[in-house]
Amino acid sequence: MYINIKYFGQIAELTQTKEENLEFSGIIVSELVETLYLKYSNLRTKNFQIAQNQELVSMETELTGNDIALLPPFAGG
Amino acid sequence: MSRYNRHIILSEIGQAGQDKISNAKVLVIGAGGLGCPILQYLTAAGVGSIGIVDFDSVNISNLQRQVLFGTSTLGKNKAEAAKQRLEDLNDEISIVAYPKKLTHCNAVDLFHKYDIIVDGTDNFETRYLVNDACIISNKPLVFGAIYKFEGQVSIFNYKNGPSYRCIFPHPPEKGSIPNCSEVGVLGVLPGIIGAMQANEVIKIILEFGNMLSGKLLCFNALTLQNSIIRISRSEKTIQSVLKNKETFHKKKIDSICEIEVAIVSFKDLLSKKNIQFIDIREIHELPKIESLEVTNIPLSQLENNLDKMDSEKNKAIFCQSGIRSKRAVEVLQKLSIENCFSLKEGASEIKTIITEHHKISSNAR
Known part of the structure; x- marks a missing residue:
């Protein structure tokens, strides 16, 4: 299936895009993250959480949606 | 007003x-x-x-x-x-x-x-x-x-x-x-x-x-x-x-400030290939897990045994309860060893999961 992935903050700087579509056949969220690690090796060093269809999910969650977001924490104020 | x-x-x-x-x-x-x-x-x-x-x-x-x-x-x-x-x-x-x-x-x-x-x-x-x-x-x-x-x-x-x-x-x-x-x-x-x-x-x-x-x-x-x-x-x-x-x-x-460690459930890895399971308990600790191919590297010896880690594989690290495995991943991350994650379950739970999984697969046959 095709998955739309959105990147925020520092993650978008690393991927050099705010959004992309990926063809992916894995089953759980962590597999997708592993795939992204292969594509963007520096992503591994970044702190982020995953949202699927606008809901925060754990790495062990089954991939059910087409909409994924990588959310880093922001420090600034 | x-x-x-x-x-x-x-x-x-x-x-x-x-x-x-x-x-x-x-x-x-x-x-x-x-x-x-x-x-x-x-x-x-x-x-x-x-x-x-x-x-x-x-x-x-x-x-x-x-x-x-x-x-x-x-x-x-x-x-x-x-x-x-x-x-x-x-x-x-x-x-x-x-x-x-x-x-x-x-x-x-x-x-x-x-x-x-x-x-x-x-x-x-x-x-x-x-x-x-x-x-x-x-x-x-x-x-x-x-x-x-x-x-x-x-x-x-x-x-x-x-x-x-x-x-x-x-x-x-x-x-x-x-x-x-x-x-x-x-x-x-x-x-x-x-x-x-x-x-x-x-x-x-x-x-x-x-x-x-x-x-x-x-x-x-x-x-x-x-x-x-x-x-x-x-x-x-x-x-x-x-x-x-x-x-x-x-x-x-x-x-x-702590290092973020990826924690994964063993159940999610059962069907996966390309994983090296690493037991970081000390040699004397029980139970042993015979039905799984496991590399034994006690936490105390971790840094001296980095060559036992398969760089081509994802490394799933476990211990007795999930605490030492988390610490091991922190150590490995600091040493820039990639693709390491800590298993949520300890050795006894992993053994039970494997036994149950075998039962289900043999019943299915």
């Missing part, structure tokens, strides 16, 4: 609503980019009692976005300079400046004096301190954070809702995520995010509208895209903060 006429003539607020605002007590942590607009709107709205915590002083580079200050307040403490400006804006309310650092020692006692806490801080150490102190003192927290052109807003710890730790359980490693002074920030951005935080404060006071509790709003000033991400409360995370309630005031701020 009343100062608050434009509020009072709104049927949704009225005199009763304005009285609620006048009776509210709000503490704002940080009088910087976010703190300035938050304080400005809360003061203008007539929040009866406002506290401002900031140890820092006004610098010329702050004036690009910190709209309460001017050339006449350069070098002055921000909490005191903000109080001075805000008292001119509204002399009918009480404003207290706390020109000091928020610490584990003073946070909880201070929070008890207010109804709502607002996070306008600029570093993770203080953000986690504010979050945890809100959990301990049971106060709602209106959160805002910014990065260059993007911002996040949420309400935490409100009526049994999630906390910041329910999204990001641990602070990132020190220095891994820069703040505004290191990478810059669009001056208007904290104005927008801070105004959104003030808006959430007013909604909590008036108990109306759809609040951002259980939701994280992500805003991008360049694309004007707004995403609202649903988040749920992790009872385990909240309880782990409450567990340390008695010793909280003794905690040192620098000790809270």
